[in-house]
Structure formats: structure tokens, C-alpha cells
Amino acid sequence: MQLTKEQVLQALSNVEEPDLKKDLVTLNMIQDIQIDGNKLAFSVVLTTPACPLKGLIENACRNAISHFISPEVDVTVNMTSQVTTQKNTGVPGVKNIIAVASGKGGVGKSTVAANLALALASTGAQVGLIDADIYGPSVPIMFGLEGARPKATQQNGKTRIEPIEKYGIKLLSIGFFTDPNQPVPWRGPMVSTAVKQLFNDAEWGDLDYLVVDLPPGTGDIHITVTQSFPITGAVIVTTPQNVALADAKKGVGMLMMDSINVPILGVIENMSYFTPAELPDNKYHIFGQGGGLALAELVGAPFLGELPLVRSVSESGDAGKPVVLTDEGVMHKAFVHIAERVAQQIAINNARATNYADVTDR
Ligand SMILES: Nc1ncnc2c1ncn2[C@@H]1O[C@H](COP(=O)(O)OP(=O)(O)OP(=O)(O)O)[C@@H](O)[C@H]1O
Ligand SMILES: [Mg+2]
Structure with a gap:
């Protein structure tokens, strides 16, 4: 089986961010996909390191790869974060x-x-x-x-x-x-x-x-x-x-x-x-x-x-x-x-x- 990035994105587009009510791919939260044979690694970029749903989202990603691609894929999920902002707070940085x-x-x-x-x-x-x-x-x-x-x-x-x-x-x-x-x-x-x-x-x-x-x-x-x-x-x-x-x-x-x-x-x-x-x-x-x-x-x-x-x-x-x-x-x-x-x-x-x-x- 030849794993492709498109397959991975397709599979992960079935995972919804429970708070933001959109899938992780649309939210641009899936990054840095690396494929090596049946080994797959990718990062999930959360909106805060304090995300209480971290574990849940990671599991959902693993399940999606297993279900939509194959249980044989060896998955490494790197949970990272980039805290969001909405306006200039008036204090630089x-x-x-x-x-x-x-x-x-x-x-x-x-x-x-x-x-x-x-x-x-x-x-x-x-x-x-x-x-x-x-x-x-x-x-x-x-x-x-x-x-x-x-x-x-x-x-x-x-x-x-x-x-x-x-x-x-x-x-x-x-x-x-x-x-x-x-x-x-x-x-x-x-x-x-x-x-x-x-x-x-x-x-x-x-x-x-x-x-x-x-x-x-x-x-x-x-x-x-x-x-x-x-x-x-x-x-x-x-x-x-x-x-x-x-x-x-x-x-x-x-x-x-x-x-x-x-x-x-x-x-x-x-x-x-x-x-x-x-x-x-x-x-x-x-x-x-x-x-x-x-x-x-x-x-x-x-x-x-x-x-x-x-x-x-x-x-x-x-x-x-x-x-x-x-x-x-x-x-x-x-x-x-x-x-x-x-x-x-x-x-x-x-x-x-x-x-x-x-x-x-x-
Ligand atoms: N959950 C708690 N259990 C025990 N003691 C507490 C608790 N919360 C606060 N205190 C104590 O109550 C006192 C008042 O708390 P704190 O100074 O945080 O209140 P504050 O609302 O900031 O007060 P101020 O209006 O004076 O600024 C402090 O001595 C604090 O240690
Ligand atoms: Mg006080």
C-alpha cells in the first residue's frame, strides 16, 4: 500500500474540532505530514496548549487513519499549539x-x-x-x-x-x-x-x-x-x-x-x-x-x-x-x-x- 498525503488529509477531514465545529483540515490544524513506507507522522496545531480536548482529538485522529486508511498504518501524532488572537491588544507581542x-x-x-x-x-x-x-x-x-x-x-x-x-x-x-x-x-x-x-x-x-x-x-x-x-x-x-x-x-x-x-x-x-x-x-x-x-x-x-x-x-x-x-x-x-x-x-x-x-x- 502506498500512503499519500491526500489520503491522510481526506481521512483527517472526518475529524471535527468539537469547539470550533469544523474539521481539522478546514481549520488548517493538520501540518507537517511525513510519510515513510507505512509510517505516518503529522502535527495537530491546537488553538491553545491548555486545550482540554487534546486527548480526545488525538484519539479521533488515530481512529480516522485506522478506519479510513488502514489499521496497519504506524501513526505518530505530534500535538502542538499556536495560541490564537483576534485583535491588536495594544501591547506588542x-x-x-x-x-x-x-x-x-x-x-x-x-x-x-x-x-x-x-x-x-x-x-x-x-x-x-x-x-x-x-x-x-x-x-x-x-x-x-x-x-x-x-x-x-x-x-x-x-x-x-x-x-x-x-x-x-x-x-x-x-x-x-x-x-x-x-x-x-x-x-x-x-x-x-x-x-x-x-x-x-x-x-x-x-x-x-x-x-x-x-x-x-x-x-x-x-x-x-x-x-x-x-x-x-x-x-x-x-x-x-x-x-x-x-x-x-x-x-x-x-x-x-x-x-x-x-x-x-x-x-x-x-x-x-x-x-x-x-x-x-x-x-x-x-x-x-x-x-x-x-x-x-x-x-x-x-x-x-x-x-x-x-x-x-x-x-x-x-x-x-x-x-x-x-x-x-x-x-x-x-x-x-x-x-x-x-x-x-x-x-x-x-x-x-x-x-x-x-x-x-x-
Ligand atoms: N479558596 C480559598 N481557600 C482559602 N482561602 C482563600 C481562598 N481564596 C482566597 N483565599 C484567601 O482569602 C483572602 C482574600 O483573597 P484574595 O486576596 O485573593 O482576594 P481579592 O478578591 O483579591 O481581595 P481584594 O479585593 O482585597 O483585592 C486571602 O487571604 C486568600 O489567601
Ligand atoms: Mg486582590
């Missing part, structure tokens, strides 16, 4: 900007932003994190970088800031430029200038995802960030109780206003339930139940998942190493799941905005 927001304070935005960034990076993506909370920056403590000062150089009369690299991601926090013992009374225009500098004056290099940790509420910083940079989408963090839900609604409402118009990628419910270490199968919904799902339905965005209340989250945060790096169990899995869902939603939105208008939400 940065493909997607993800804002992490909530209405109320203390619901876990900074925890989610840091662990989401690290979980995305753990899949192989290039990731940056901006802590834009002037009033209560979290990144210096969560990453063990108190007192750190990013290097700044002058290039052609312009200041260029080098983000600090830790645990495989690039970081900048407004906290790197302030003295925690001497709180500066920030005024509106200063806030706006300082926040824009974190995006514009930094050497971010090539990033697949730049995660932005926003302060609580809906203030100057939100307006600056959302109006100065085309945000790919926002993830909303909420807690299960109804009071937080009411506030979260306000936060989401602001992002969805016509003049701001940030797509909502989805809702994450934090502190959903408590599980004691000695009773790992028991879930205690101490703050109520269903708030995240209700908010997701209200704003018409996907529910991206729930995160339990676990003491190691705050301990790791305080110890300078976020929980996704220290925990192997439930918390790690929960964050990786959420990172996959966020990346998936971005890939779907990007596909819909650029070429494939018939893509539907999951």
Missing part, C-alpha cells in the same frame, strides 16, 4: 489579555489571577501577570517578591521596564514601585498613568496570555484598563452567597456597558465548599450554594468551575508560592480545569471573531 474582576473585595481575585496565570503556564503557554491593584497589591507577597524592584533602562529617551520572572511567568505589580510603609495618596490621573505604564513601558516579549488582577469594585483602574487596551475577556470571581452575587452583578454590569464592552469569558465561584482533610468526600457548603452558576446564567456567560475553601490556599499565598505549585490534589486540579476552560473560551471567541461565525458556546 501580547496575544490575549484576561482581566480578573469582581464586584466585592476579598472574594479571591488575586488568588485566582495568580494561580490561573501559573496553571496556564504549566500547560506550556507564555504567560504574564499584571497586578493593577494600586490600593492593595498582592503579587509581591504571593510570589515572595517583597522589596523587589524591576530593572528599568532608558531606550531612545523612553523608560523600558523589565518584568520580574518567577515560577515561569513574567510579573509586574504596582507594588514594586511603591513603599508599603509610606502609602502614597494616589490621585485619579496618577493612577491612570501608572497603570498604563505597566502595560506600555514593559518588555513583555511574546505572551500568549497576559492576566490582569484588578482591584475590587468598579473604579478608575477598571476604566483605564478597559478603555486603554482591548481586553480579550474578563473572568468574574464570585462566592456562593447572595450578598456577593449582588455586588458581582454590579461589577459585571460595568464591564458589559456599551462604552466598555468587555466580553465576559465566564464566572468562577471561589470558596464554594469546605472539605475537611479527614473527610475528603464530604463537602460543606458553608457560604450557601449556587451563586456562581446563578451569576453565569444572569450574564449569559459560561460557568467555568468552582474552587473549594482550603487552608493551604491562604498559607501558600502568604508563603510566596501560590497553591497551584504546592498542592498536588484537589486545588491543583481545580485550577488546571479552570485554566483550560478559560483558554478554551478564548479560543472559541477568537475563532468566532475572526473566521468562524457559526461557533456556539459550550
Whole structure:
């Protein structure tokens, strides 16, 4: 039997990308086909390394070759990715900007932003994190970088800031430029200038995802960030109780206003339930139940998942190493799941905005 590229493409055109609802060949995801006797190798170029359907797609490719050509073909599938983008983010080299927001304070935005960034990076993506909370920056403590000062150089009369690299991601926090013992009374225009500098004056290099940790509420910083940079989408963090839900609604409402118009990628419910270490199968919904799902339905965005209340989250945060790096169990899995869902939603939105208008939400 003489295997040909045409046969391979024909066979793989039967495999549909489940999110984008088109076949892999039409989507130009099959590349680098190599044939040597009955040995076949090809690459599948996914839209994100965090694709939760990676295994499923690989299996479908193998089955298609076996079914439409022959089970005798010796197949090597190389699963790779090229993260998609839909518009110029205003920051050179940065493909997607993800804002992490909530209405109320203390619901876990900074925890989610840091662990989401690290979980995305753990899949192989290039990731940056901006802590834009002037009033209560979290990144210096969560990453063990108190007192750190990013290097700044002058290039052609312009200041260029080098983000600090830790645990495989690039970081900048407004906290790197302030003295925690001497709180500066920030005024509106200063806030706006300082926040824009974190995006514009930094050497971010090539990033697949730049995660932005926003302060609580809906203030100057939100307006600056959302109006100065085309945000790919926002993830909303909420807690299960109804009071937080009411506030979260306000936060989401602001992002969805016509003049701001940030797509909502989805809702994450934090502190959903408590599980004691000695009773790992028991879930205690101490703050109520269903708030995240209700908010997701209200704003018409996907529910991206729930995160339990676990003491190691705050301990790791305080110890300078976020929980996704220290925990192997439930918390790690929960964050990786959420990172996959966020990346998936971005890939779907990007596909819909650029070429494939018939893509539907999951
Ligand atoms: N799932 C969780 N389990 C246990 N502790 C958590 C969890 N999520 C967050 N925390 C803790 O709750 C506190 C508040 O979290 P975090 O700072 O992430 O919230 P925030 O929304 O960013 O707050 P702010 O509005 O002040 O910026 C922190 O001490 C954090 O470690
Ligand atoms: Mg915070």
C-alpha cells in the first residue's frame, strides 16, 4: 500500500474540532505530514496548549487513519499549539489579555489571577501577570517578591521596564514601585498613568496570555484598563452567597456597558465548599450554594468551575508560592480545569471573531 498525503488529509477531514465545529483540515490544524513506507507522522496545531480536548482529538485522529486508511498504518501524532488572537491588544507581542474582576473585595481575585496565570503556564503557554491593584497589591507577597524592584533602562529617551520572572511567568505589580510603609495618596490621573505604564513601558516579549488582577469594585483602574487596551475577556470571581452575587452583578454590569464592552469569558465561584482533610468526600457548603452558576446564567456567560475553601490556599499565598505549585490534589486540579476552560473560551471567541461565525458556546 502506498500512503499519500491526500489520503491522510481526506481521512483527517472526518475529524471535527468539537469547539470550533469544523474539521481539522478546514481549520488548517493538520501540518507537517511525513510519510515513510507505512509510517505516518503529522502535527495537530491546537488553538491553545491548555486545550482540554487534546486527548480526545488525538484519539479521533488515530481512529480516522485506522478506519479510513488502514489499521496497519504506524501513526505518530505530534500535538502542538499556536495560541490564537483576534485583535491588536495594544501591547506588542501580547496575544490575549484576561482581566480578573469582581464586584466585592476579598472574594479571591488575586488568588485566582495568580494561580490561573501559573496553571496556564504549566500547560506550556507564555504567560504574564499584571497586578493593577494600586490600593492593595498582592503579587509581591504571593510570589515572595517583597522589596523587589524591576530593572528599568532608558531606550531612545523612553523608560523600558523589565518584568520580574518567577515560577515561569513574567510579573509586574504596582507594588514594586511603591513603599508599603509610606502609602502614597494616589490621585485619579496618577493612577491612570501608572497603570498604563505597566502595560506600555514593559518588555513583555511574546505572551500568549497576559492576566490582569484588578482591584475590587468598579473604579478608575477598571476604566483605564478597559478603555486603554482591548481586553480579550474578563473572568468574574464570585462566592456562593447572595450578598456577593449582588455586588458581582454590579461589577459585571460595568464591564458589559456599551462604552466598555468587555466580553465576559465566564464566572468562577471561589470558596464554594469546605472539605475537611479527614473527610475528603464530604463537602460543606458553608457560604450557601449556587451563586456562581446563578451569576453565569444572569450574564449569559459560561460557568467555568468552582474552587473549594482550603487552608493551604491562604498559607501558600502568604508563603510566596501560590497553591497551584504546592498542592498536588484537589486545588491543583481545580485550577488546571479552570485554566483550560478559560483558554478554551478564548479560543472559541477568537475563532468566532475572526473566521468562524457559526461557533456556539459550550
Ligand atoms: N479558596 C480559598 N481557600 C482559602 N482561602 C482563600 C481562598 N481564596 C482566597 N483565599 C484567601 O482569602 C483572602 C482574600 O483573597 P484574595 O486576596 O485573593 O482576594 P481579592 O478578591 O483579591 O481581595 P481584594 O479585593 O482585597 O483585592 C486571602 O487571604 C486568600 O489567601
Ligand atoms: Mg486582590
